[in-house]
Amino acid sequence: MAQVPGEVDNMEGPPAPNNNNPAARWESPDRGWEREQPAASTVAASLFECSRIKALADEREAVQKKTFTKWVNSHLARVGCHIGDLYADLRDGFVLTRLLEVLSGEQLPRPTRGRMRIHSLENVDKALQFLKEQRVHLENVGSHDIVDGNHRLTLGLVWTIILRFQIQVIKIETEDNRETRSAKDALLLWCQMKTAGYPEVNIQNFTTSWRDGLAFNALIHRHRPDLVDFSKLIKSNANYNLQRAFRTAEQHLGLARLLDPEDVNMEAPDEKSIITYVVSFYHYFSKMKALAVEGKRIGKVLDQVLEVGKIIERYEELAAELLAWIHRTVGLISNQKFANSLSGVQQQLQAFTAYCTLEKPVKFQEKGNLEVLLFSIQSKLRACNRRLFVPREGCGIWDIDKAWGQLEKAEHEREAALRAELIRQEKLELLAQRFDHKVAMRESWLNENQRLVSQDNFGYELPAVEAAMKKHEAIEADIAAYEERVQGVAELAQALATEGYYDACRVAAQRDSVLRQWALLTGLVGARRTRLEQNLALQKVFQEMVYMVDWMEEMQAQLLSRECGQHLVEAEDLLQKHGLLEGDIAAQSERVEALNAAALRFSQLQGYQPCDPQVICNRVNHVHGCLAELQEQAARRRAELEASRSLWALLQELEEAESWARDKERLLEAAGGGGAGAVGAAGVAGGAHDLSSTARLLAQHKILQGELGGRRALLQQALRRGEELAAAGGAVGPGAETVRLAGLAERAASARRRWQRLEEAAARRERRLQEARALHQFGADLDGLLDWLRDAYRLAAAGDFGHDEASSRRLARQHRALTGEVEAHRGPVGGLRRQLATLGGASGAGPLVVALQVRVVEAEQLFAEVTEVAALRRQWLRDALAVYRMFGEVHACELWIGEKEQWLLAMRVPDSLDDVEVVQHRFESLDQEMNSLMGRVLDVNHTVQELVEGGHPSSDEVRSCQDHLNSRWNRIVELVEQRKEEVSAVLLVENHVLEVAEVRAQVREKRRAVESAPRAGGALQWRLSGLEAALQALEPRQAALLEEAALLAVRFPGQAARLQQGAEELGAEWGALASAAQACGEAVAAAGRLQRFLHDLDAFLDWLVRAQESAGGGEGPLPGSLEEADTLLARHAALKEEVDQREEDYARIVAASEALLAGDGAELGPGLALDEWLPHLELGWHKLLGLWEVRREALVQAHVYQLFLRDLRQARAVLRNQEMALSGLELPGTVESVEEALKRHRNFLTTMELNQQKMQVAIQAAESLLRQGNAYGEQAQEAVALLLEKSQENQLRAQQWMQKLHDQLGLQHFLRDCHELDGWIHEKMLMARDGTREDGHKLHKRWLRHQAFMAELAQNKEWLEKIEREGQQLMQEKPELAASVRKKLGEIRQCWAELESTTQAKARQLFEASKADQLVQSFAELDKKLLHMESQLQDVDPGGDLATVNSQLKKLQSMESQVEEWYREVGELQAQTAALPLEPASKELVGERQNAVGERLVRLLEPLQERRRLLLASKELHQVAHDLDDEMAWVQERLPLAMQTERGNGLQAVQQYIKKNQGLRREIQAHGPRLEEVLERAGALASLRSPEAEAVRRGQEQLQSAWAGLREAAERRQQVLDAAFQVEQYYFDVAEVEAWLGEQELLMMSEDKGKDEQSTLQLLKKHLQLEQGVENYEESIAQLSRQCRALLEMGHPDSEQISRRQSQVDRLYVALKELGEERRVGLEQQYWLYQLSRQVDELEHWIAEKEVVAGSPELGQDFEHVTVLQEKFSEFASETGTAGRERLAAVNQMVDELIECGHTAAATMAEWKDGLNEAWAELLELMGTRAQLLAASRELHKFFSDARELQGQIEEKRRRLPRLTAPPEPRPNASSMQRTLRAFEHDLQLLVSQVRQLQEGAAQLRMVYAGEHAEAIASREQEVLQGWKELLAACEDARLHVSSTADALRFHSQARDLLSWMDGIASQIGAADKPRCPSSHLELPTLFWAATPSQTAAPFPKKT
Helix, strand or coil, X not given: CCCCCHHHHHXXXXXXXXXXXXXXXXXXXXXXXXXXXXCCCCHHHHHHHXXXXXXXXXXXXXXXXXXXXXXXXXXXXXXXXXXXXXXXXXXXXXXXXXXXXXXXXCCCCCCCCCCCHHHHHHHHHHHHHHHHHCCCCCXXXXXXXXXXXXXXXXXXXXXXXXXXXXXXXXXXXXXXXXXXCCHHHHHHHHHHHHXXXXXXXXXXXXXXXXXXXHHHHHHHXXXXXXXXXXXXXXXXXXXXXXXXXXXXXXXXXXXXXXXXXXXXXXXXXXXXXXXXXXXXXXXHHHHHHHHHHHHHHXXXXXXXXXXXXXXXXXXXXXXXXXXXXXXXXXXXXXXXXXXXXXXXXXXXXXXXXXXXXXXXXXXXXXXXXXXXXXXXXXXXXXXXXXXXXXXXXXXXXXXXXXXXXXXXXXXXXXXXXXXXHHHHHHHHHHHHHHHHHHHHHHHHHHHHHHHHCCCCCCCCCHHHHHHHHHHHHHHHHHHHHCHHHHHHHHHHHHHHHHCCCCCHHHHHHHHHHHHHHHHHHHHHHHHHHXXXXXXXXXXHHHHHHXXXXXXXXXXXXXXXXXXXXXXXXXXXXXXXXXXXXXXXXXXXXXXXXXXXHHHHHHHCCCCCCCCCHHHHHHHHHHHHHHHXXXXXXXXXXXXXXXXXXXXXXXXXXXXXXXXXXXXXXXXXXXXXXXXXXXXXXXXXXXXXXXXXXXXXXXXXXXXXXXXXXXXXXXXXXXXXXXXXXXXXXXXXXXXXXXXXXXXXXHHHHHHHHHHHHHXXXXXXXXXXXXXXXXXXXHHHHHHHHHHHHHHHHHHHXXXXXXXXXXXXXXXXXXXXXXXXXXXXXXXXXXXXXXXXXXXXXXXXXCHHHHHHHHHHHHHHHHHHHHHHXXXXXXXXXXXXXXXXXXXXXXXXXXXXXXXXXXXXXXXXXXXXXXXXXXXXXXXXXXXXXXXXXXXXXXXXXXXXXXXXXXXXXXXHHHHHHHHHHHHHHHHHHHHHHHHHHHHHHHHHHXXXXXXXXXXXXXXHHXXXXXXXXXXXXXXXXXXXXXXXXXXXXXXXXXXXXXXXXXXXXXXXXXXXXXXXXXXXXXXXXXXXXXXXXXXXXXXXXXXXXXXXXXHHHHHHHHHHHXXXXXXXXXXXXCCCCHHHHHHHHHHHHXXXXXXXXXXXXXXXXXXXXXXXXXXXXXXXXXXXXXXXXXXXXXXXXXXXXXXXXXXXXXXXXXXXXXXXXXXXXXXXXXXXXXXXXXXXXXXXXXXXXXXXXXXXXXHHHHHHHXXXXXXXXXXXXXXXXXXXXXXXXXXXXXXXXXXXXXXXHXXXXXXXXXXXXXXXXXXXXXXXXXXXXXXXXXXXXXXXXXXXCCCHXXXXXXXXXXXXXXXXXXXXXXXXXXXHXXXXXXXXXXXXXXXXXXXXXXXXXXXXXXXXXXXXXXXXXXXXXXXXXXXXXHHHHHHHHHHHHHHHHXXXXXXXXXXXXXXXXXXXXXXXXXXXXXXXXXXXXXXXXXXXXXXXXXXXXXXXXXXXXXHHHHHXXXXXXXXXXXXXXXXXXXXXXXXXXXXXXXXXXXXXXXXXXXCCCCHHHHXXXXXXXXXXHHHHXXXXXXXXXHHHHHHHHHCCCCHHHHHHHHHHHHHHHHHHHHHHHHHHHHHHHHHHHHHHHHHHHHHHHHHHHHHHHHHHCCCCCCCCHHHHHHHHHHHHHHHHHHHHCHHHHHHHHHHHXXXXXXXXXXXXXXXXXXXXXXXXXXXXXXXXXXXXXXHHHHHHHHHHHHXXXXXXXXXXXXXXXXXXXXXXXXXXXXXXXXXXXXXXXXXXHHHHHHHHHXXXXXXXXXXXXXXXXXXXXXXXXXXXXXXXXXXXXXXXXXXXXXXXXXXXHHHXXXXXXXXXXXXHHHHHHHHHHCXXXXXXXXXXXXXXXXXXXXXXXXXXXXXXXXXXXXXXXXHHCCCHHHHHXXXXXXXXXXXXXXHHHHHHHHHHHHXXXXXXXXHHHHHHHHHXXXXXXXXXHCCCCCCCCCCHHHCHHHXXXXXXXXXXCCCCCCCC
16 A cells, blocks of 8 residues: 555555455454354355455445546646546556646646557656655556556555645644644544534544534535525434535545445445545635635725825826926927018017917926926825836826926927028018129120120121131120029029018019020020031132132143053053042042032022022032043043053963963873773773872862863953953054054964864763763672672581580671671662663773673672572571570589578488478578479470471480480489478477477466465455456467377378377366366355346446435425536436446346246345345336436426516516616706716617517417416416517606607707807907006006907807897707797896996006006015015925925026016016106105115015025935835836746756846846946945934945845856756756657668669669768767767756666667668669679670671771771771770779679679670780781782882873973973973983882792782782883983983073163163153063063963
């Protein structure tokens, strides 16, 4: 049992009964069962007694459970929780945790979510740990007990909680010895004290003393006598007393009903349940007493609060009024609208001065009174130690001061604005005067200048006009300078308009006049300038025309020259110069046109014209005629010069064309071999020996044709021009030497013939070259095809079919490529004959064509052989590949079979079960491997069958290999099956033996548990039920084991004995267990049946009696209210539900009793007479049903009637309210009250309409009662009739009252108007009758005011007339009101007449008043005021508090203001006295009064100053003391906030506390300057020596100490909160980190590794990002670690938990990194595998492509071709070798690295590596072979190419020899011939080395080649040597010929030079013209010689 320490131990009685141990309950000492020895004669009686005792114990347990459940629910209701079953709902720990949180007010650890047992245990452990921390001793209570629902320990735990949190806190001290008692004794003593004096109440314990219920009622009556009438309670009626007390406590006290009457009114009530309920009374009444004491204290303060509240209301009212006046005045004063004239502004300034001196001082005094009132309020509040009054927003003294400041500011602004406006108006007047003066001056100046600029006197010559222009510019300058002055007038006008000058219209008109005159002047000046500019421009045009005519006359003299040039260069030079001259003429012509146009514009002007238009036209015509004559002469000169140039140019072009055609014709003849002929013995045209040379010659010929085309067009143009010149006829150029056109025609015909011969030669040359190129191209293509076919045949006929599968596959792949190429060449081979026929028909049947025909036949035959051989090789390769593949599969299968045979033969079947399971697992994996291998064996068989059916040559070998493989496969299958059977046998037997042993052990354990169980009570029954469940589970298993043992014994005879022994032992144990279970079941069945029946019967009879009492039939009390009716109906319905629920119990009891009576009766015993009980039981049951029906009918009728009565009462209450509202009505006497009454009455009518619905509800309810035949129907009908009658009466009265109110409203409107007029008349009457003479010095103002008063009287006459009209209308509409209306109108007319007469009399009196009397009276009044002020100044009390001092200061300020005002008033009176003509007596009297007042004013100044000094000193002292008190209150108010110790239970709570404390610190910091300033002022005053200063000093010290304490407390609080924040932040961060680590761990545990390289790469990237995130998160972990170390170094109380959490986080993080590393390695290996596979595939494909290129049979058709092939192959080999080695090395390195790293697919990668290396080696070998073949082919083709080139060079040299020996044309030169010959011989020296090299190469090639190649080499060598010898002989002959020719040419050259010199001298002597430049005489001889007739046949010389 759980117990609490301390004094609670004293109240623990005997141990609580154990619900699960009946024997322990029977031995309970407080029941005395040991003294009642049962009769040993009857076992049945003993069982009945035991059952009765158990029933009582169960009843007590049920009471405790119900009480504790209700108690728990009463506390859980605060948090919205509820439990139904105490045992079940406390098992998960959630409810228990919430209960402890509610009771303790503390936050427990958060429960773990989950419904598993481990979660419940953890939650209950947390709750129990909390109780241990609360120093609650828990004995023998564990979390598993609560989770298992142990009744005894669950109730004990709840009772322990009640003791700790409800009872332990009770302590009562006695008055005699002050002894402190324990909780139980204290509670008992409290109950005795509270019930002392109540009759028949004697509380001695917490059991029997409470049975009658009087104790509960006494406790309630003691504290709430209004709830219980104790005198009416009877001790014998216990149930009623208990029910009354429990219901009262629940309904009126709010105490949960923990007990029911039957729980207390019993033989032995449960002590703990009663204590639990009584404790709730104790706590409630203790709290109620504390609240009563607090209420009395509050009552004393209410009176003071009310008093202060009234003062506060008055203060706020006065403050609001003052503030309203201030705001209204500020609004008026702030109006800045002033009169727009000087006089108006002066009047506004006078009005403002009157406000400042009359109205404002009164309001200032009210402001001082408000301050005094606020001070008194604060003083009273401070005396009551209450918080100082803070006026509502906007009504504080500071608000008034602020508003007053705004008022003064507005006043200042108003005064300043008025002064500024006054100054502004004065300035505007001055500005207007200046404007008028300037306008007069400007108008006179403008008139004078207008007259000046109206005159024109310019002159008729250019100098005169220019002088007039300068004079006009001077006038313009003067006018421009005067513009600023005109603008000044406009600016003055604008300034006046901007400032709002009142006469701005006049100013604007004058300004506009000046501006119009100025605009007129500027217009005149502009027009005069325009006229001047026109005259000046015209004179300038005339001057330009004179200059232009002079220039044209000079140009005409130059154009008269007739020189046209003697040759082309001179003609072009003259033509170029003439072009420059024409350009000048064109430019000047444009200028002439511009001048003429400019001049004509002046003749076309409208209006003013500067000159006579006829004069202008004459001058224009003259200039135009001169220009036309000049242009005509220039055109004639150009025609002559162009004709001369065309003739000379045509002659030169014809000469050049003929010379070029001659050279090209010579070249074509030399290239054609001396003539044109078809392709004959030589085969091709000259030089076209092969395809390349033919292509080169064709390219050269195309270039020649292009030049022919270009030259042809030029020649045609030249010929056409010649024809045109010949048709024109005549000669060109003057002089003796003239070129005739006949010579031009002869030269053109010669050029045409030469050109025709050249085109014919070019056409023949092109045709021969095209034919040669076609034949050579066909031969080259045919050679290439033959070479390829030979290579293809060699490949197709190869005998290599591969040595393994890989090589055969590679050969098959190569053969497929070869077959494709063969098929691609089938079409070209078939078209060879047609192509050759086409070429041969065009070229003739020469030797080359015949040779090509033979080679075509050879190609066709070779292609057919290749096709046939390729088909055979394809089949052979396919068969070889199938065989190799089959052999590979067979070899792999046999290796595996051999390995497994070796393992199976060596395997020994183990005896141990674990070893057998391992072997079995290996056999399972072996089955998978065998399934895979079986598929491969089937594939091998299928392949063998296909090979045999196809007739493969190796069919026998293949079949034998197949038979061998099948035989080995069958053997391995049989061996596996044999080993598997052995293993299965051992495994079955061992499993069976093990399972038998387990079952036997379980059966033995169950049997021992049954035998050791006690033979009585619930323990045996519990054991029996558990045993039955176990037997049901074990029985099928035991039978199955026995059956299995029999089968195994038959199957494995060697293990039969062992299996039989285990089965027998199991059967023996099972039989013993069955016997024990049967014995136990028989004992339990007998006791259980009887116990259940008796318990059910007892409970049912008890319930039946209570239910009959509750039903009560129709005799029970009927409800007197609706609430009571609802309660009774609810109880009756609950009773019916309970009866329905008990019906099954009744049937079960009857059936059980019948079964017991039907038995032998041995179980019943002598005390039970069931045959007598059963009829009574049936009778009681039927009686209960009948009573319930009768009672239900009565309650339903009563409930319906109570509903009607409730509606009726509501309706009657409504009618009563209406009647009361209508009965006390009186007609109001004002308009506002009548309108308010109308509004209220309309609302009343609306309410009446709404209340009609309630009446209808009551009427319908009465009708329903009558229809249903209710007993109360007639009464309800009578009540409704009365209700309707009263409702109609109320409606009639309401309508009548509405009409009266409308009539009264019209009358009151009229009376209010009359009253207002009457009041106004009386007010004006008082003003008119005012005869006081106090203001005699202001008589003039009074007269003015009186005039305004009279004007106002005349205006309001209309008001009187309006009222009379309304009165007449009202009398007509309402005759009953005529008398009162007529009377009121007469009174108003009488008052109006009296007012008019009084006003007239008052006007006359004002004129008659004496001014002297006014002065004397004024001085007398001032004298009285000064005397009164002197008396006030004699009292020098400085004041006892701050408010008094402030009040006195304000009074003193008011006095000073009054003295100043009086001083000014005395001055004014003195001025008036001096100005008035007074009589001597009056003057003397006024002088005396004046002197007295002046002396009194002087004496008054000194006391005022002394009074001010004293008051200021006193104010400073009181102000400092007041500030010290305020600051001290401020510090004391915030000190508790700084000293609180609560830190919060979470991060948010701690943050909230930190924010609050930071706000407090900021507030302290912000308040520091204010407090320091107060302390500084207090220190200054404390240095004085006075009692008041001593009090200030003490206040200063207290404030300093409190201020220091506040700051220190705030700092300490901040440090504590910072530490708590660090811990909570750490916990929060740790939780986030753990959550994040958990999420990442789920991501890391994924098993997906990707299906291909891309998906694996994506997964790897994602994983790397995850790892990077984990790495980045390390900083967060490190930060957490630093936080943890910092907290540990601080020595935090939770250091152990913090360290544990940090260690957990570190472990999680390390585990996450390891998991990430494992997944990354797996993904990387998978990615590397995919990447390696892709690289291997790409490299294999690349090698295969390179093998195709390297295996090409093409070796080149000629040297150029083979050179290109060799270069390409070298480049290919280099690139392939480099790239292949790099790629292969990369793959090999990658494979090696992966294998070294231990990759799981290392074997596969090794196979890939070997295959790649083999393929690469084959590719290198193939490339080496291809390189050797190309090198050999290049050497051969190079020899033939060199031989052809060398032979061509020799032939070319031989062709050049004739040209070298011929003399050069047109001027032979000996030196050039010798130089050409020497260069030719030098070229021959170069050919010597080439010939030698050719011989050496031929010798080497003959050693290498044999057969046809050797013969061709020798033949070509002989041809080259023969040509070389012939060339050397021809060269020797040429050398001799050149030597003789050179001598002759030197002689001719010297003679020609001499003749040329003589001709030049002759031409110089006969020249007629002089040279134009010093260097021109050097060119004349040459030009002259070139034009002589002897040189016409030579090419025309060109000038360089």
